[in-house]
Amino acid sequence: MAVYEQTYKPYTGRLTPEWSRFLIIPRHALRGVFNSKLFTAFYVICFIPLLVEAVLIYLHHNITALAIMNLNARELIPIDGSFFQYFVNIQGGFAFFVALLIGPPLVSRDLRNNALPLYLCRPFSRTEYVMGKMSVLLILLSWITWVPQLLMFLFQSYLEGFAWFRSNLWIASAILIGGIVWILLLALLSQTLSALLKWRIIASGAMLGLVFIPSVFAEVVNFIFRTHWAHIISLFSLMGNVTAGLFGTFDRVSGRMQVSDFNDTVTEVLLLEPPLWCSWAALFLFCAVCLALLAWKVKAYEVVK
Amino acid sequence: MALPASVPEEPIKPQMAHVEPPVIDLHGLSVSFGQRQILKNLRGDLRGKAIGLLGPNGAGKTTLIHTLLGFHPPSAGTAQIFGFDIADQAKQIRELIGYMPERDSFIAKMSAVHFVRLMGELSGLPSEAALERAHEALFYVGLGEARYRRLETYSLGMKQLAKLAQAIVHGPKLIFLDEPTNGLDPPARLRMIKLIREIRDSGHAHIVLSSHLLLDVEECCDEILILRDGQIAVYCNLEEERKSNRKFLMLETRGDQEKFIKALAKLGCEYALSGDHRLKIVLQEGIEVRDLYRLADEEQVQLRRLSYKRDSLEDIFLKAMENGYGGL
Numbered sequence: 162m163a164v165y166e167q168t169y170k171p172y173t174g175r176l177t178p179e180w181s182r183f184l185i186i187p188r189h190a191l192r193g194v195f196n197s198k199l200f201t202a203f204y205v206i207c208f209i210p211l212l213v214e215a216v217l218i219y220l221h222h223n224i225t226a227l228a229i230m231n232l233n234a235r236e237l238i239p240i241d242g243s244f245f246q247y248f249v250n251i252q253g254g255f256a257f258f259v260a261l262l263i264g265p266p267l268v269s270r271d272l273r274n275n276a277l278p279l280y281l282c283r284p285f286s287r288t289e290y291v292m293g294k295m296s297v298l299l300i301l302l303s304w305i306t307w308v309p310q311l312l313m314f315l316f317q318s319y320l321e322g323f324a325w326f327r328s329n330l331w332i333a334s335a336i337l338i339g340g341i342v343w344i345l346l347l348a349l350l351s352q353t354l355s356a357l358l359k360w361r362i363i364a365s366g367a368m369l370g371l372v373f374i375p376s377v378f379a380e381v382v383n384f385i386f387r388t389h390w391a392h393i394i395s396l397f398s399l400m401g402n403v404t405a406g407l408f409g410t411f412d413r414v415s416g417r418m419q420v421s422d423f424n425d426t427v428t429e430v431l432l433l434e435p436p437l438w439c440s441w442a443a444l445f446l447f448c449a450v451c452l453a454l455l456a457w458k459v460k461a462y463e464v465v466k
Numbered sequence: 467m468a469l470p471a472s473v474p475e476e477p478i479k480p481q482m483a484h485v486e487p488p489v490i491d492l493h494g495l496s497v498s499f500g501q502r503q504i505l506k507n508l509r510g511d512l513r514g515k516a517i518g519l520l521g522p523n524g525a526g527k528t529t530l531i532h533t534l535l536g537f538h539p540p541s542a543g544t545a546q547i548f549g550f551d552i553a554d555q556a557k558q559i560r561e562l563i564g565y566m567p568e569r570d571s572f573i574a575k576m577s578a579v580h581f582v583r584l585m586g587e588l589s590g591l592p593s594e595a596a597l598e599r600a601h602e603a604l605f606y607v608g609l610g611e612a613r614y615r616r617l618e619t620y621s622l623g624m625k626q627l628a629k630l631a632q633a634i635v636h637g638p639k640l641i642f643l644d645e646p647t648n649g650l651d652p653p654a655r656l657r658m659i660k661l662i663r664e665i666r667d668s669g670h671a672h673i674v675l676s677s678h679l680l681l682d683v684e685e686c687c688d689e690i691l692i693l694r695d696g697q698i699a700v701y702c703n704l705e706e707e708r709k710s711n712r713k714f715l716m717l718e719t720r721g722d723q724e725k726f727i728k729a730l731a732k733l734g735c736e737y738a739l740s741g742d743h744r745l746k747i748v749l750q751e752g753i754e755v756r757d758l759y760r761l762a763d764e765e766q767v768q769l770r771r772l773s774y775k776r777d778s779l780e781d782i783f784l785k786a787m788e789n790g791y792g793g794l
Contacts, residue, residue, distance in 0.1 A: 167605065167606055168606075168664070168668060169606065169634060169637075169664060169665045169668040169670055169671065170637060170668070170670060171637035171638075171639065171670045171671070172591060172595070172599065172636050172637035173637075174591070174592070174595050175592065176561075176590035176591065176592075177587070177590050177591070177592055179557075179590075182587075182588060182590065185584065185587045185588055189580070189584050193575060193576075270573075270574045270575075271573065273574075274570070274571065274572055274573065274574050275567065275569050275570060275571040275572075276571055276572060276573045276574075278535075278537070278565065278567050278571060279565075279567070279571050279572075279573070279585060279632060280588060281535075281536075281537065282535050282537075282560060282563070282564075282565035282567075283560055283585070283588045283589045283590075283636075284557045284558075284560045284561045284588075284589065284590060285560075285588050286557075460537075461532070461535070461537040462532060462537055462538075
């Protein structure tokens, strides 16, 4: 079927391995993503906290620089689990906004343009399609979350020495697991909303609503019932608890409240967070629901029964 | 005419000898959406180079194509494409087929060449080969000059051609074309028909063409499968069907018809009365029309009208709609 021959000929060359075909989607999609100058600018901004983090780690180990700036090493934030947890949380926030910008149109655009039959009439399954679409986000989010955080960890280990690296290896695993859980959650949420709601704006609005409205509702419930158990319905709080658990800073008592009764007797009420296992279970349940919805919506054709 | 209560159990086959394995083999294929049965116990082996899928709206044409593509699971029975089962070997089948959907289908914010290349890669072609074939396919369908334009800016006819390009980019052995001429103006339709015929004549691919436009099917297909209410009403070889009716004549006479009929029988013609003074005759080999004039002259019968009647696809279709299932 050469251009000049103008005839139909079958393809007889080699084929790519089946396992790698889902990566075709992110390869083509990422090219389009960075065509937007606005998004590229935002994506660059996402690296600023990492720059600050790198500078802080560097300053800790550069006495000359500290002397020039009239700073004492003790005055700087210590480089430990809490330090990395703080920056992991900041990058998690940026990851949310990247997912909000990129996630919603990924599936909805295909549904709106009836493109799914074109994908699924090929040796390409629904699972591969979802994996391909999710990996667009997973790749983008990895580059601003766990990948640079691990590099920071290695940077700190390089400056501090092997003993520090060995004794703090758990920080690396916390960065890795926390980062992957968060970006997986964001990718699943945005893909599900994208598949359910065919319009990008509506899907983006729904994603914002699904994250912020339960958080606000949870705070109201917490205030009324003097607890922190309602955090179980807030994605940010759930993820915060899980990350704290991974970095070893989780405490079930996250607040105290002075309550006076009719006899003006003041008692202190402990505000308890849900146990860690509850937070993990809630996240798993959330992911399972998202997967079920994706399996229901991602089809070549909707069947009207 | 009342429809028969049950469909035939034996596969319906066109009346010709075949050696090659069937392109599509239907084994009691049934498909239901909830309580609604869309396809009912379809049986038959389809072997043509270009098979026309005909039927009124809602007959199940598109559902049959979607089921063969693996989009809908069969509720009973199964089917095979080139010997691969649609239930168990969908992936192998999809490597061999191309599909041009009926509805507007494309990927937004992409140029045609990017779109067709992506489709080629998803079919398993390496990136460079997919790009090369995307250019070739777009030139082949006549979109060479517009291949860098975004698909959203294409006219309906151009979108149809882009859909055809994505269906053939990987050089499939079987191409499903669902209403490929829908919404096309006459020149664009002619171009599409020409392309389909070229692909058919290349000998490298079989075509299943679903259409409600009889003329399209007549121009492109050598076999037809007519569906009615989810059942096979007719499956036949169009060319053979035409050949068998080559010497089918309609006569209108005045005079002693009895004598004329006896003379016709003596001549060896098959005949049937179709009303007062009207006859249907199938001429046997070696008998020409001039023999009929001679006979009429001998029997003192006037031939008021004589016309060749050949079953067009429209006749076959209409008969299928009247007759029910199983054949002509």
